[in-house]
Amino acid sequence: MLLKNAIVINPADNFEGISDIRIENGIITDFSQNLKVKTGEETIDLTGKIITAGLVDMHCHLREPGFNAKETIKTGIASAIEGGYTAICPMANTNPAVDNVTTLIYTKNQAGEQIGFYPICAVTKGLNGEKLVNVSELIANGAAAFSDDGKPVENMRLLREALKYINSHDKIIISHSEDFSLASGGDINEGKISTRLGLKGIPSITESLAVARELEVVRSINGRYHFAHISAKRSIELIRQAKKEGLRVTAETAPHYFTLTEEDIVDYDARYKVNPPLRTKEDLDAVILGLQDGTIDVIATDHAPHTVSEKQKSIQNAPMGISGFETSLGLALTNLVHTGKLSLMETLGKLSYNPAKILNIENQGIIKKGVKANLTVIDLNEEWRVDAKNFKSKCRISPFDGMKLKGRAKMTIINGKIYNIGK
């Protein structure tokens, strides 16, 4: 198969130019300009379209096993492919948690070969922060990284030992940075909006305090560590300083943190309820600055589906989380690229190459002769409206519903197999 005339953007080596890509048996076998069509070869003309390394989501929740009403591995994968993702890394907070080989293998079997599937396993058994999992056997069975995401590891001695051991196996811990004593049951960001609405606030120090403490742990053992879903200005400042000092840390944010603020929460609508909470304009600006100067390496979806009826509950009783796969790329292109805040190369790097590199995932995030053909075809200028009721995800409710976006994935190519999007 030959993909012709697309603008290829390959963040792995900063290449940007019109080029053809030949795919044979799922592998990229040629990648240069003006390739000659072989007899009988299927060709697709992608003039005006962009081909980039397939998008890699290093942070999502698929809910299976245990919460299949919210999402299953199958519906989650369908949603990811619709969003342009060729690889995903589901978090471990299912029931049972992915803290053991049996559950890990179960999730991999459910996923099959449809998409690059790289599960994140729990740091502690049952995600209860008390006992380290059997790290090496989980890695032997495919653990891509370790995280108790949804909860922080609060015991600093355990975190330090876990990080030492996990790093010694060349894997990282992904931190859910939250100080529970400060968060204590809040619903939205603590600030003038929470005061006016009479809702319990989650102050931004909830995140930055955890980041500060964990940075000290990382420093003490020269660990390699990744911060998930960073939302607060002060956290970004701390991570920026740590990177400057040579600490081996990376960080991610999610599209809602550069799109929405607490001011967008209307009528106590739980669609906007997410953890960490939507913060202030100042925090949003800091997230964008962090993306620009490289403090934030990755844009992850933090796809966190729930049922529609759960998200229609009162904001105090509704669960936290936003359906993210099918809007992430559009939000990034609309709010970062088309606004001139970030180049297309930088943006796509944070959506593909950087997460693949941080997790050391082969055959993803890169366009190169000899690697598997995991690619995303993008129409940068197509204008479309988010329509949550047509999501492939079971979570057909979104704070972005009705939002007009510019730019979207048109094809997701996984190991050479083409999925047309919006069809």
Added chain:
Amino acid sequence: MEHLIDIQSISKQDIENIINFAKAFKEGKKESDVKSKTLALMFCENSTRTKCSFEIAGQKLGMNIINFDDTHSSLLKGESLKDTIENLYFIGVNALVIRHTLSGIINNVLRLVKYPVKFVNGGDGTHAHPSQALLDYYTMLEKIGTVENKKITIVGDVSHSRVAKSNIALLSKFNADIHICAPSYLQFENFEAFNVKYHNDVKEAIEGANVVMALRVQNERHEKECYPDSSEYKRLYEIDMELLKKYAANDVILMHPGPANRNIEVSGELLDNQVGKTILEQAQNGVYVRMAILNTLLKGGVYAA
């Protein structure tokens, strides 16, 4: 005015109209327009005066009244509030007063309910208590004529007070000089939320005040870890005769949304004195103000004397 959810979402004219209707009801110059309409009272949190007040207001208007007893309701059986309300509408309920522990519960349900039932917020969490603010305003007008440029000081547990928030919203619309006084642990989480003057010192806060509104200090809260004992509050913030005489305006009026903790936020002596009588008049005015609210929501119209 479609519903009464909070003060922010109604206009100055709406407020003036309710005040005029309330006055007419109080003076016996106005007949009910909503006889035989049905009012449901859904009180999912303890309440004495608000519930009684709405019930009597409904009775005086000749309405049918359903008390939706929370302890036996289908809400406990897991039915969603939206479903309950839609059923009540089809049973024949025209207006619904809801009191609930969750802030914003009516805003959320209003988005989901598809039938034209009228909502009145009878107090939701720490969000709003608009009928209380309206009756407070009515009482202030009766006593001091206008609130414009009058110093109105709210003292007590503002952080958890929907009454304070609704009063701030209302009094701001009419250009009152609003002062808030509380110890740090009972103050609003965020000062930028409201454009009012904040004080820690009660003497400074009530200096020259025309209205002092004491709020109920919730004793149960003082048992939590971040708060000192309530005696600590009393020592610094209790409103008594001496404090009012020494610092407030000569004709100061003392208000309280009730129920008051005697000798914690207000001295018993003051409550039993002539000054304390305004608090009872607030309760009385509440009935007429709530008649005006119900009549306006269900019939509409502008009061013409």
